[in-house]
Amino acid sequence: MPLDIIINSIAITGLILALLLYRISKKSTIATKNPDFKSTSKSGNFRGIGEAADEPSLILRNPKDVPDPSEDFIKFVLLEDIVDDKERQFFDSATNLKKPHPLLMSLTRNINDPKELLNIIKNDPELVVKVIKIANSSLFSMRKSITTINHAIVYLGVLQAKNIAMQFALERSSEFVNNEQKRAYQKIWKASFLASSIGLLIAKDMKLDNSAELSTRCLLDYLGDLSLLSIKPTIAKYYLNHSTHFNRVKGIQKELGTNSAIMGKTFAKNAQLPDQIIDSIGASMLPMVDKLSESKLSKEQQTVVVFSYYVSRITDLIIFERRIDNINLEEISFAETICDSFFHSQAQIEHYGLSKMNITLRKSRFRQEVGSLIEKLGFES
Numbered sequence: 001m002p003l004d005i006i007i008n009s010i011a012i013t014g015l016i017l018a019l020l021l022y023r024i025s026k027k028s029t030i031a032t033k034n035p036d037f038k039s040t041s042k043s044g045n046f047r048g049i050g051e052a053a054d055e056p057s058l059i060l061r062n063p064k065d066v067p068d069p070s071e072d073f074i075k076f077v078l079l080e081d082i083v084d085d086k087e088r089q090f091f092d093s094a095t096n097l098k099k100p101h102p103l104l105m106s107l108t109r110n111i112n113d114p115k116e117l118l119n120i121i122k123n124d125p126e127l128v129v130k131v132i133k134i135a136n137s138s139l140f141s142m143r144k145s146i147t148t149i150n151h152a153i154v155y156l157g158v159l160q161a162k163n164i165a166m167q168f169a170l171e172r173s174s175e176f177v178n179n180e181q182k183r184a185y186q187k188i189w190k191a192s193f194l195a196s197s198i199g200l201l202i203a204k205d206m207k208l209d210n211s212a213e214l215s216t217r218c219l220l221d222y223l224g225d226l227s228l229l230s231i232k233p234t235i236a237k238y239y240l241n242h243s244t245h246f247n248r249v250k251g252i253q254k255e256l257g258t259n260s261a262i263m264g265k266t267f268a269k270n271a272q273l274p275d276q277i278i279d280s281i282g283a284s285m286l287p288m289v290d291k292l293s294e295s296k297l298s299k300e301q302q303t304v305v306v307f308s309y310y311v312s313r314i315t316d317l318i319i320f321e322r323r324i325d326n327i328n329l330e331e332i333s334f335a336e337t338i339c340d341s342f343f344h345s346q347a348q349i350e351h352y353g354l355s356k357m358n359i360t361l362r363k364s365r366f367r368q369e370v371g372s373l374i375e376k377l378g379f380e381s
Helices: 003-025 071-075 085-097 114-121 125-135 149-156 158-172 179-205 211-220 223-231 233-240 245-256 260-270 275-282 299-319 345-351 356-361 364-377
Strands: none
Touching (some): 071 245, 085 260, 125 149, 125 158, 149 158, 158 179, 211 299, 223 260
């Protein structure tokens, strides 16, 4: 074989090897802090999530142009349980006094059959009325009025009807004493609805299995906020004054000695929701402080927490912070949002194989669908 051909072959082989090594080096290098956690879930409810990480992160800004996180964020310690005995007794008694809606546990099940959902909802006339009312609202732009719950479920779809019924079941578990508290609840309602809708759109676009369950999980990310607001009306201010997510968590934790993850887990236990949901809600804020890998959740469950956490944080930017009017993010990262709650996002998204979320965020059709939802939901100042 001529020498020049041999040299060219070696050069090409070297180039391929160099590209391969470069591709490997670009993969996440985050070490798992808890090497003992199980890598599979017993339930297998979220197959397909986190299986591929083939979308590289964009270089959006020169690192020199990205500010450091706030000093408060660097020093912040997230509570994972209530440490003050007095506070614990108060919140335990408050949550025990508020009996969850009897249908809440049934509504969290994996329901695909319209008849099964109909049989659950029809047992509560008030829920029937609420679902029909929402189906006829401007949110869904009906040309012809819906008058039966069966028609509402068929028109909305099982998932949408179930999530709406679940939201009203959660509302029934709460009591509101003043207008500020009611206004804050309306914002939480809109946030949970929008988060579940965005979660569904992203999960379907990523072709993830059980996208319906992921959508419901995004809705339940606000369960703790609702529980806290119901018990302590004074925290309504954190939902009405355009606070960032981190400032809301920090302020409420300082004021009450607890946070929405702790209270959401307590509420879920009291409602006898499935253990997987209880544990997931309890870990819902661990991505903020990058402690999720230390939890006892399986890798698959951790991935679900990361998915719902960042869907909810994007929703916060729209509903509570009013930072953006639509999802115009190029990627989920601190560099893109300059928001403390996203500080660890880029590394976590890559580590859990969720980089395809960024592809969906950039699609014009996705942005149009979310924009339409936001316009129909409307905002208060």
